Amino acid sequence: MQIGSLDGPPDPPEVLSLLEQYGAVRIASFSRDESGIDLQRLATSLDTPSAEDFTVSCTAPLVTRVESLADPKLDTEGLPIKSTSAVEFACHTDEFYLPEPAKIVMLQCVRPDPHGGGDTILSALPNFLPLISGETRKLLSRRAFLTDFGLTQILSRVAGEWEIRYNRDQIERFPVTSEVQLALEELEHSANETRCLLRLEAGDCLVLDNRTLLHGRTEFRPNSPRLFLRARVKSSER
Template sequence: MFIDIPTALEDALIGLPLPTWKLDGSFLAQSTMERYRSELAATPQLEETATTLRHALTEEGGGYAVLRLGNLAKALSADDDRFLRLATAFAAEVAIPFSPFPRWPLWKDIGVKVDKDPGKSSGIGYNAFHMDLVNGSLPPDYTTLLCVRPDPLGGGPSILSDPHAAVARLSENSRALLAEPAYHYGTFFDLNGVGEECKPFPVLDGSDPGGFVRFTAKMLKRSELSRAHAEAARELAEELVRGQVSFMLQPGDYLIVNQRRLLHGREALHSGQQAVPVADRRLLLQLFLRAGASSGPAA
């Protein structure tokens, strides 16, 4: 779902006096959320746009949306504080913005590092299907990516896939293996708002039909799994690729993904990144969201 911002709303947002945000621990402060919502509520066609956004993220068959904020990005500059406040305000219409990483600001830069592991988010290779913070007992309900600059060489389209549909296409034996707490991936330290470490964890919890499919294809290469459990995970990874959708994010596009509905990833960037100046390389900003008032700082 790609959502264009009505012209009247764009015009009103350009001059909107949103204050600098405040945090309550790792979460956007309630006072900031209330101020942002109050300011947005006074703009034309905001409620219709916000309702469309929420429906795209939560209704049957949905799970993601791309807000086309490109004109606002041009008017305000995509990495300007005023533009980031607007993007944060839109995010707050969906859920509670927060940062699980105390060492990072609310919005985390995801640039391109040619000497990084190619499969990482800031690498130049294929970033396989995954959910963010997969090994936390309370992963973010939403992961979001704001495009400041796409790959100037034309690579790196975003990919999404429905893990529940992919699981339904697997054999009963594979689903049984994925339901066993036999999987693990990554480290877990210096994190806020994502619960306790799950190690090991099941890919399929089974307790909540609308719950997370705790999956990252990266564990196939970076975790020691039994042959049977690895094969079941590999089959799921193949089904995810079979059911994927892909698209290119343009400057100002704001991708919001419901992690209970979809997994995300990225195709490889175009070859030749070493020749692209750092200041011109692909740049995304990442923000996480927690659904529900009960999931704020007290959680």
């Protein structure tokens, strides 16, 4: 997949324009500051930062540290939160558990894994949707998937454009039928067929469309100094 590219201090309208065009924008030489202040400033310039991220905060209150902890944080089910561990994190969208997930996810690389692990995985919905059968699309478009806030759907059409919300771990917190299991397998197989790996360098920032792009991460050593920062941006239009 193609990714938009910028260098140095970003111009917010240009970031949004490239994001609409490509679904992902890589900003080289953005910042190595781990306080999160630079990332929060950029998030605020794009729209309304999400205040729903409560894992490991930075100095900037709307930015989260993404790193492997000796004792990973636990979710409400008592399971390890993968973004606080070193295990592979399968492709997903963020804030699946909310009625209105963030529209943008931003990842700033402060320190990459020195051993070559922790690459970012990307898979764009426009690339893998054509590989999914019509029957599976129909099933995943039903508002029939249980969450804590009620029923939702995996695929949806908004203003004529396809969007996705997906996190298999969250979906399977509730019972699903064998038919749904097969549909999820087909979706993941299609996404894996079109995925790409991206290695961010220190100071890079990756801006992602959380409605049309799945993202994940390869595994890395648990004692790695790898440090990313994350911010999420809501839409003020919905």
